[in-house]
Structure formats: C-alpha cells, structure tokens
Amino acid sequence: MGSYEEYREQLFAEFLRLAGVIEECAKILLKQTPPPVIEGVGTQTDEYVRQLSIDAAKKKEVVWEAYELLGQLHGYQAGAAEAADQARGQLPPVAVTVEDVDGKFKSVRDGLEDWTGAGALAVKTTLNDLETFVGNQSAYVQYLDKTLEQYALLVRTGEDNAEALAANITKALTDAAKNRSAAKVDFALTMFYGTAGLVEAVKTGDPVDAVKNLEQVVGAIEHLKKTWEETDPDKIMAQFRTDVRQARTNLAEAGDRLAGYFTAMLETMAQENNHSFFKNPALGIDTTSPTFKSAEFRLREAANWNEFARAVEKLPKESPAPTRGAIAQRLEAAG
C-alpha cells in the first residue's frame, strides 16, 4: 500500500474516532442524570463534555473535508494507472505499420495484375480503399496506446499530488498544535502547463504524425513550490483547500485538453465504422447473401463493372436457394 492510501485510511479512522467521541458525549449529556463526575473535571463535567463534543464536531468536519478533497483529486481507487499499463501491453502486436499492411496486400495485387478492363479497375480501386482503411487502423491503435500512456501519467501525477498534500496537511496541523511558532511546511506539486496555440497547431497537422504530440497537448510538467506557514489550523485548512483545488483543476484541464483533442477524431471513427467496401450494397454484389445467384451474363457485359453489377442486381431476390453448381463445389473443396 502506498503512503497516500495510508494517509487516507488514517484520515478515515480519525473521522470515525471523532464521530465516536461525539456520540459518547451525546449519550452522557442526554441520559445521565445527575451528570457523572469525571476525574479531574469535578463538578464542571457537563460543560466539559459539551465542549469536547463541539471540538470533536469541528475537527470531524475538517478531517472529512480533507478526506473528500483528496478523493476528488486522486480518485477513489488505486490501480487505474497500472490497469492502463496492462491494457497497453496488448497493443504492440496490433500497432502494425503501413508496410505490414502493404505486405498483406501485395499478393492480392500480384494476383490481380493480369486482370484488366472496367470491372478490374473498379475492384482494384475498392481494394486500394480497403488497404488504406486497414492501414489507418494502426494510427488509431497508436492513438489509443498514447492516450492510455498519458492517462496513466495523469493518474500517477494526481496520486503524487494527493500524497504530498495528505502528508503536509498532517504535518502542518500536528506542528501547529505542538509548536505554534514552527508550523511551516515546504513542498512541491506537479502541474501541467499546456498552450492553446500548440493544441491548435497539432489539430491541423498530419493525424498520424500528431500521435507523437499528445504529450504537448497534455502540457509540460512543472513543479510548483508551495509553503504553508500558519499557526491557526483554520488558516492551514484554507491553504490546503486552495492547493487541493488548484491541483485538481490543473489535472482536470490537462485531461480535458487531451479529451477535447479527440472529439472530432472519434466522430470520424464512428462514421468510418459504417463505411463498406465490397460489402457496399451499391455494388450490387452481395456475395454472402443466401439468395445470391450467379448472373446470367456475357463476358461482353462483364467487361464493364457497372453492367456487371446491374446484371447481378436484376436477379430475382426471392428465388429459391440455388442448387450448388460444379464450380461452387470445386471452390468449396479447394477452400
């Protein structure tokens, strides 16, 4: 367990302890008549318990606020960054290069080299589009990989900042209680500073090349020096509150810059997922349809892809399932 989790547990334990104190005080004040005599307090017991209850209630609020604010900065579960690392581990084999895809398509192109005419041209054009589509997938996988990498970095920064803040609020409050003249803590927070101009520049660039620039979209990392030098716990809490919110806002802005960068790309991806190649019904060759039947056409027509497609289109859609011809049987046997 990391130090941050320990601090958070301590804060929660302190919250529960204070809640217990308040409950005990309430029981004494409400139920015990005449008030019991607490050793060393004497006849002032009632006032003492009342004061103890008010003090505990104030502290409980402060402790709960610290717990809540740190939760908002860090998140409520450890392990998101490690999970992102694990997820990225699956991606290297998928992040194929354009050369890989070209290699796969080379034997396709070789096979179709001797095929000429309008039909051949239409098929080859569709194949080129398909190759580009397959090739672009590697860019998307790289975006996913780099985005997960930046996400893990942001999560870890949030954790580090939460840990620094938790450690220092504990130290500042303890020091203030112990020695009112020496309650001073220095520490650094990790922050991201991005520039809007750069984000715009990245947006207009080459989408594949821009993968490398995601770090710049998130922003340059800088360490912000912080000093709390107060003796009053309320004022220390005010500084803590301001700094936690600043760290949280900074983290959220860095994350939002990256998120905003992808808005248009995600829409493009969603649209591309509806794009069909050989499956395009406009081509009129639904070869996987159970009612698909070889066209009764002549080679003269087949020389023109559009004619070919129309010939296929003219086929009766509701015809009974065709009996398998000799060619189909041969093809199936060969496959």
Added chain:
Amino acid sequence: MVFVSGGYEVDLSGLEAAGKALTGAAGWAAENAGHLHRCRTNVEFTDGSTLDELLRGDVENLPLRKLENVIARMADLTERRQTHVVDELDYAGTAMLKIKALYARADGQDE
C-alpha cells in the same frame, strides 16, 4: 489461366490467389482484434469502474472523467473498427472467389 476477350483479360487463378490472400489477411486481422479486446477488458478507471461500466453512463465528478469517457469510447470504436477490418477483408476474399466463379461460368467453364 488467362482469359482474353473484347480487349480485357481475366486471370482466374490470379483472382483465386487474391481471394485467398484476402482471407488470410482477415485471419491476421482477427488475431489483432483479440488483442484489442483484451486491451479493452484491462482498462480500469479512477473510481474503479470498467470500460463497459463507463460506457453505460456515469456521472462521477472526477478530474479525469472527461478523458476517461474519451478512452472508453476510443477503445470501443477501435475494437469495433478492427472487427470491421476483419469482416471486410473476409468479405473481399469471398468476393474475389465469387467473381472468379462468375467469370468461369460466363466463359462456359461451369459444367
């Protein structure tokens, strides 16, 4: 075998080879789809939710929530796109073989 007629040529065995190459590429793409799916199931967010839980809708006010939504959507779309790649390659392979069959039939090779 190369068939020549009316100013164009059809290489039936070439069509068949192309069809098989495309089907092979589809198998390769399907393996990659498996990796992408495992990537998706590994992702976990700062509130402990999984990618699918986030896609079902979540309003938790965490600093990285907007980015987490983008990651969920991007991983989902990339996985779907890969499935689409597999599907289209497989279909293209089948289409080549069907086109070959059509040419063969038109050529009178269909006995």
